[in-house]
Amino acid sequence: MQHRQGDGGWSALAGLVAADGASAHTHAAALTRSFTADPRDLADAVHHLCLLHGRHPGVIDHAGLHTVHDGARGWLIDAAEGFASERGVLTRLVVAAGPMPSTPNHAEAESAITTQRHALDMLSQSDRNGCAIGAAFALALDWAAIRDVLAEAARRFGVDMPESALPPAFETAIVAATVGEAPAIERAMLFGAQQLIAQHRGLWDLLEARAEARRLG
Numbered sequence: 001m002q003h004r005q006g007d008g009g010w011s012a013l014a015g016l017v018a019a020d021g022a023s024a025h026t027h028a029a030a031l032t033r034s035f036t037a038d039p040r041d042l043a044d045a046v047h048h049l050c051l052l053h054g055r056h057p058g059v060i061d062h063a064g065l066h067t068v069h070d071g072a073r074g075w076l077i078d079a080a081e082g083f084a085s086e087r088g089v090l091t092r093l094v095v096a097a098g099p100m101p102s103t104p105n106h107a108e109a110e111s112a113i114t115t116q117r118h119a120l121d122m123l124s125q126s127d128r129n130g131c132a133i134g135a136a137f138a139l140a141l142d143w144a145a146i147r148d149v150l151a152e153a154a155r156r157f158g159v160d161m162p163e164s165a166l167p168p169a170f171e172t173a174i175v176a177a178t179v180g181e182a183p184a185i186e187r188a189m190l191f192g193a194q195q196l197i198a199q200h201r202g203l204w205d206l207l208e209a210r211a212e213a214r215r216l217g
Helices: 010-020 026-031 039-053 059-065 070-097 106-124 131-157 169-179 183-216
Strands: none
Touching (some): 010 131, 026 183, 039 070, 039 106, 039 131, 059 070, 059 106, 070 131, 070 169, 106 131, 106 183, 169 183
16 A cells, blocks of 8 residues: 555555445445345345444444554544444344345355454454554444445435434544554554455455345345
């Protein structure tokens, strides 16, 4: 990843999310297309996103306990409160969507999501200075595109979708640049972000494979 010198790794972080996050995945994009997305695929996405991020404490909550940078404290508090609201949205969507759609090889998918959840727990509780908050930054940034999928699910399933309460990207940029001023912390921050986005990409790959399995089955 390339980034501008002196921006604390922010440009690399934003570039990573843009290139490899939900907005760049074909399956996630397909789920945002009104009237063409299969309701079963939307329900499957909602259920699996809830399995990955619907628990408390989550990535941002853990990062708040494993980040010592004073400049990040306010952002972490706001992000944790905002993501608590997003968990509520996920819960309402899961209820409205009904049972997880029947899909071949479900046991393998269940094992994969458990592995991903464990990986996120380890990442967000890392004692490497900068790693946990890098994951939290990436989650907050990628959630904007994930929210587009949730918004389509909300429309289909009749759920009111509130505005996001997560910190806006410009605030995240300021805090990320401040946290990443030291090269070692910047490297750790970008590592945490890379690993979180890799787990998200793995989730979309899994959901795409499950959708294909349902069509063939």
